[in-house]
Amino acid sequence: xxALVVKGCGPMTSIQDAGRFGWQRYGVSSSGAMDRLxxxxxxxxxxxxxxxxxxxxxLMGGSFAIDGGTARIAVAGAPCAVAVDGQAARAMxxxxxxxxxxxSVGPAQAGVYAYMAIAGGLALPLELGSLSLxxxxxxxxxxxxxxxxxxxxxxxLADAPKGPELALDTVPIEADAPIRxxxxxQDDYFSKEGIETFLSxxxxxxxxxxxxxxxxxxxxxxxxxxxxIVSDGIVTGSIQVPGAGEPIVMMADRQTTGGYPxxxxxxxxxLRLVSQRRSGEAIxxxxxxxxxxxxxxxxxxxxxRRLPAEARPVRGGLPPSEDLLALNLAxxxxxxxxxx
Numbered sequence: 001x002x003a004l005v006v007k008g009c010g011p012m013t014s015i016q017d018a019g020r021f022g023w024q025r026y027g028v029s030s031s032g033a034m035d036r037l038x039x040x041x042x043x044x045x046x047x048x049x050x051x052x053x054x055x056x057x058x059l060m061g062g063s064f065a066i067d068g069g070t071a072r073i074a075v076a077g078a079p080c081a082v083a084v085d086g087q088a089a090r091a092m093x094x095x096x097x098x099x100x101x102x103x104s105v106g107p108a109q110a111g112v113y114a115y116m117a118i119a120g121g122l123a124l125p126l127e128l129g130s131l132s133l134x135x136x137x138x139x140x141x142x143x144x145x146x147x148x149x150x151x152x153x154x155x156x157l158a159d160a161p162k163g164p165e166l167a168l169d170t171v172p173i174e175a176d177a178p179i180r181x182x183x184x185x186q187d188d189y190f191s192k193e194g195i196e197t198f199l200s201x202x203x204x205x206x207x208x209x210x211x212x213x214x215x216x217x218x219x220x221x222x223x224x225x226x227x228x229i230v231s232d233g234i235v236t237g238s239i240q241v242p243g244a245g246e247p248i249v250m251m252a253d254r255q256t257t258g259g260y261p262x263x264x265x266x267x268x269x270x271l272r273l274v275s276q277r278r279s280g281e282a283i284x285x286x287x288x289x290x291x292x293x294x295x296x297x298x299x300x301x302x303x304x305r306r307l308p309a310e311a312r313p314v315r316g317g318l319p320p321s322e323d324l325l326a327l328n329l330a331x332x333x334x335x336x337x338x339x340x
């Protein structure tokens with residue numbers, strides 16, 4: 001069986017897909033890719049479904065080899081250098097690797113999360129319907145843990161699919177874009193001034209930021225009715241505000257319930273923008289209504305649906321003879337002795 005061999009990788013490199021759903025009532029969070037749009041881009045470049053399992057890199061990349069047959073891979077998300085046997089490869093373009101070749105993915109040059117998809121996906125067993133690693137629960141990934149040197153990941157395809165490599169435009173990081181939120185469900189636990197502070201202030205991603213949540217530093221948000229509620233459900237993007245008054249954005253590996261009031265919820269298309277902000281970078285929020293949030297979500301779903309059609313074939317080496325014959329190479333020829 002063809003396998004992807006991990007020669008080296010960062011400590012937070014994991015396997016993630018679109019997420020694990022239907023288990024939150026048992027205390028199991030959805031997990032999944034922190035930047036699902038980048039995951040969809042990587043998968044589109046290799047012909048997979050948008051949410052298929054892939055490798056997720058956090059800040060650091062890694063090096064990998066193919067054992068057995070050939071494999072087509074693609075990297076998308078936070079911009080990083082990609083090379084095959086030391087030779088730089090084009091960004092946002094699929095690559096077909098032969099046995100023994102080494103693929104290197106450099107550290108993120110901006111943003112945080114990047115994804116490497118493999119055509120056909122990984123031949124690993126699903127746990128509760130997903131490949132996604134949830135390290136706190138010890139499920140998903142490889143033996144419930146992050147990837148490490150020496151791991152062999154079996155691939156679903158023995159060889160890369162036929163056809164040309166594919167390219168897509170870069171996935172934007174949008175480092176300065178405001179994060180759109182819908183207020184609630186417990187915005188009545190905050191004073192009018194507190195809500196105005198939240199929407200008008202710049203916050204900073206603190207060092208306490210990981211796949212579970214991003215704690216923000218900035219102006220204190222005033223409560224109006226205390227900072228404790230009867231614990232209720234938390235969704236990805238919920239913004240809790242504990243007694244200290246500084247917000248926490250709950251991310252993919254969040255707990256499923258909590259007892260701090262939730263001032264707002266990040267709309268699903270903008271969760272990726274939060275995830276791609278680094279510690280020390282600024283973040284601002286803008287309120288939108290439910291109908292606007294739903295319209296934005298539909299636009300994002302349509303963008304993802306169109307990705308396979310948007311992928312452009314890329315040919316390596318010289319153009320084929322039929323393409324050269326179709327070009328008007330001499331159409332602009334002139335007499336060198338003629339007057340200009």
